Amino acid sequence: MNCYLCDQGMSTQVSWRSIFFNELQEVVCLRCRAGFEPAVPGCPICSAPGEGKCADCCEWETTEYAGLIDAGKSLYRYNTAMKEYLHQYKFLKDIVLSQVFAADLREALYKQQTMIVPIPMNGNKLKERTFPQVDRLLDSAALPYTHLLEKKEIGLGGKSKSDRMALQDIFWWNGHPVPEKVLLFDDLYTTGSTMRLAAQVLKDQGVKEIKILSLIRA
């Protein structure tokens, strides 16, 4: 087959991936794979580089969102290869690319006992994109997940103070019973506000412990 990213022919690659998870087929060539930069352990919440909690996460601890997230990590850094990947996956809507990180996600989550809850998309966005990109990443990794949240029809990005206040209601609980522990999953961690707004809603519903996992730390 050809590499999903560069379309060059690939010989069948035997790597730790195919031995460890032989049900997941490698879909990108070694060269393209090497372009992605794994996040090394850093911030215990978002994997930003450096010792201990990063400046962003420390800042959150001074707000009303303090203590919402117990632990977390990201798997990759946002570099040029990742930017191109996200462009092709989300903007060009090349759905098969949900398989590119299937093995990584599977390795990170398959032992997970807690319920995996993806960050949802709103209906308009979903119609426009034609597929739920966060759910598809989990589907490709054959990981079970449950939706507990719904998202309002407006996007982030409001500038005025009242707009930002309105953001607090961007997610709401969908009525599905909540467990004690939850793992929130999103594709891209940028400022951390999405995760915290979602975590807030779940804590309000009685979730005791929230961990987060993002594919990419921007």
Added chain:
Amino acid sequence: MKEIEEFLTGRMWLRNFTPFPKEQLDDAILTGKVRVSPGIIDGKQCARCLEKSSQKIVPFFCAACQSVCHYCRHCIKMGRISSCTELITWAFPSTITPQSHSFFWNGSLTPMQERASQEVQQSLSQDKDHLVYAVCGAGKTELLFPAIYGALKKGLRVCIAAPRTDVVLELSPRLRAVFPSTTIHSLYGNSPEQSGFAPLVIATTHQLYRFKDAFDVMIVDEVDAFPYSYDPALRRAVSKAKKEMAPIIYVSATPSNQLLKQVPNSSQLFRRFHGFPLPVPQFRSLWGYEKDFSKGKIPAKLIDWVDDKINKEQPFLVFFPTIELIEKAIGLFKQRHPAIEAVHSKDADRKEKVMKLRQGQIPGVLTSTILERGITIPNVQVAVVGADQPIFDAAALIQISGRSGRAVDYPSGEVVFFHNGIVWQMDKAIKLIRSYNKGARG
């Protein structure tokens, strides 16, 4: 409505990506002036690029149409096409008033170019395909000018398709200078938006996906050049973009036997336009060059060659078979000569680097096969590292040799094939170059 007609005549466009107000377009569709068709035919074939392999036409559950949709991965970079994507095209016969054209060219054709030019025009007048079998630097573009002008004057729409953006970028200013009053569109990946109806379109072969039944004359440049020769989808794109009976003029330095058989009308042109023969490549062994690079060492013979060019202040190109090898080599070369640059197909600064080389701001460039055609740098000296590698077939090697010695002031350039053992494609390239040069004299 005039803008819509001008834009959509002969085109196949994504309904959701037009530059027109929605109401205007909806109205044009309601009145039947614009036809809407599905992006994927029967879940099997892309209506734009005609791809139909099951690896590229992929099913998914579509949240937009709430059913299983298929999308095309082959042409996805041009905006994704899926079963529920609508393609639009101008449905009525064109009412666009023909432009008046002027022809502004004070060059002259050699008797050999003149004859070929006449032959092309004769084939066109009979709606027959024609092959211009011309070695690089033979002035093949110039000899097409009269035929293009003739077609434009008759109100015909002409397309020049080339395999790569570099070639489109080089041809465009030349044609704009020659046909100053003609609307000319230059289309390549991420080209700027160009308004109006263009009777003359210069496009990469990929951009032809966006046309259907559009052209009365189709000129396909470098027809057997990579990637065209390997991609049947592009071949299909050519026949889809032109009107059914429209003749094709193929231009090639290395036509395949199949093409020679398929197109009986042809003109051969072996004399380079400045009348000098093509430089005959020299073979030089470079045993174990890959190992050397892996060990962080530039092979001695290659250093000598590059140092020599730098001492003589001759610009140079060194071709490499893989991007990996370029990446290994460029660091080592930069240690010796920091100004040397490397380019490859994914390099966004490619254009600037080539411009710098042309202007003498940098001594030389290491490159992948991306630069093998469409590049004119006066007095450029050429080396191929790993000329025995399969990516350098005879056609590619001839094209590369043709980079050298293209300007009248510096008709002869050095071409060296560094190799790890001579392969028959190298022999074939030399044999063909010798035969071209013989033709040039005879």
